[in-house]
Amino acid sequence: MSVTAYAPASTGNVSLGFDILGLALKPIDGSLLGDRVTVVQEQESFSLTNAGRFAHKLPTDATQNIVYDCFLGFKDALADLGIDVRPVEMVLEKNLPIGSGLGSSASSIVAALAALNGFYGNPLNQEQLLRLMGKLEGQISGSIHYDNVAPCYLGGLQLMVESDEQISLSLPVFDDWYWVICYSGASVSTAAARDILPKEYDRATTINFGRQLAVFVDALHRKDKVLAAQMMQDVIAEPYRKSLLQNFDAGRAFAQEQGALAFGISGSGPTVFAAVESLDAAEEIKQWLVDNYIQNEDGFAHVCQVDGQGTQVSEDV
Ligand SMILES: Nc1ncnc2c1ncn2[C@@H]1O[C@H](COP(=O)(O)OP(=O)(O)OP(=O)(O)O)[C@@H](O)[C@H]1O
Numbered sequence: 363m364s365v366t367a368y369a370p371a372s373t374g375n376v377s378l379g380f381d382i383l384g385l386a387l388k389p390i391d392g393s394l395l396g397d398r399v400t401v402v403q404e405q406e407s408f409s410l411t412n413a414g415r416f417a418h419k420l421p422t423d424a425t426q427n428i429v430y431d432c433f434l435g436f437k438d439a440l441a442d443l444g445i446d447v448r449p450v451e452m453v454l455e456k457n458l459p460i461g462s463g464l465g466s467s468a469s470s471i472v473a474a475l476a477a478l479n480g481f482y483g484n485p486l487n488q489e490q491l492l493r494l495m496g497k498l499e500g501q502i503s504g505s506i507h508y509d510n511v512a513p514c515y516l517g518g519l520q521l522m523v524e525s526d527e528q529i530s531l532s533l534p535v536f537d538d539w540y541w542v543i544c545y546s547g548a549s550v551s552t553a554a555a556r557d558i559l560p561k562e563y564d565r566a567t568t569i570n571f572g573r574q575l576a577v578f579v580d581a582l583h584r585k586d587k588v589l590a591a592q593m594m595q596d597v598i599a600e601p602y603r604k605s606l607l608q609n610f611d612a613g614r615a616f617a618q619e620q621g622a623l624a625f626g627i628s629g630s631g632p633t634v635f636a637a638v639e640s641l642d643a644a645e646e647i648k649q650w651l652v653d654n655y656i657q658n659e660d661g662f663a664h665v666c667q668v669d670g671q672g673t674q675v676s677e678d679v
């Protein structure tokens with residue numbers, strides 16, 4: 363029996379929650395926007411086959427793929443429980459571009475660990491698995507942050523708690539908001555996009571960050587869309603990262619003309635997002651971004667809604 367896990371794309375930060383807020387996304391046209399990993403069977407030695415639109419961008423050596431690290435991390439975690447994990451045959455369908463700001467490595471990590479856990483009869487609980495996902499994501503970006511792995515695994519809008527008992531909690535979302543995302547086709551390393559940020563922030567910025575996040579969470583719970591949208595301004599990363607993104611300001615100006623509630627950088631970029639209530643406006647913004655933001659054949663745009671389900675695991679007998 364093989365086990366397959368699909369893990370959706372995610373937007374980290376959502377403009378106002380640097381490293382501590384993340385949103386899972388699904389295109390409204392039903393297209394697949396996330397990686398899929400299958401654990402096929404146990405075998406003599408580990409093997410990984412890459413497939414999918416962005417397979418050619420992956421390291422050619424399977425041991426350099428984060429999926430292999432997931433296998434090793436899972437094996438170690440089960441060894442601690444006295445369970446022996448043998449080498450397995452795995453397949454990665456790489457549907458998310460690397461360095462896109464859509465949680466590409468997180469999607470591979472989450473799908474791989476969810477598939478492995480399913481294959482072995484779910485020995486790790488949700489919390490244990492999420493901690494392992496965060497650790498593996500930290501290996502790639504240089505520091506542990508859950509704003510991609512948590513929404514990718516659990517779905518919805520996730521706020522990081524990071525206490526001993528709980529990694530993240532689900533926030534309410536506005537079901538009638540559309541999220542337009544556009545990937546330019548360029549690759550931005552998360553680690554590099556973090557290196558250009560200041561190590562410290564001044565008092566005014568810190569106060570603004572805390573105020574926005576607190577008011578936003580309160581507005582979500584009171585279903586106050588206008589106030590929630592007003593708070594979606596990035597004081598931490600966008601001022602330093604947007605200069606790397608061609609046509610970013612023009613994109614925001616166009617989105618605002620169409621009535622967008624917010625416009626920002628998805629994760630560490632270069633993907634941008636617009637939050638908008640009208641589907642017609644969402645389609646207009648998408649078309650503008652296709653015409654003006656995409657730089658090469660790897661780029662794409664989608665009108666999305668929140669993926670409330672997160673990772674989906676299925677067994678093939
Ligand atoms: N399965 C995988 N998916 C994505 N990246 C991988 C994978 N395996 C190994 N890598 C390597 O991990 C690094 C990922 O870098 P980075 O964190 O910048 O990208 P990302 O997670 O794809 O970005 P983003 O979260 O912005 O989509 C790259 O060097 C890439 O070659």
Ligand SMILES: N[C@@H](CCO)C(=O)O
Pocket residue numbers: 374375380381382463465507509510552555556599628629630
């Ligand atoms: N929150 C992190 C990763 C987002 O994908 C960042 O912006 O650097």
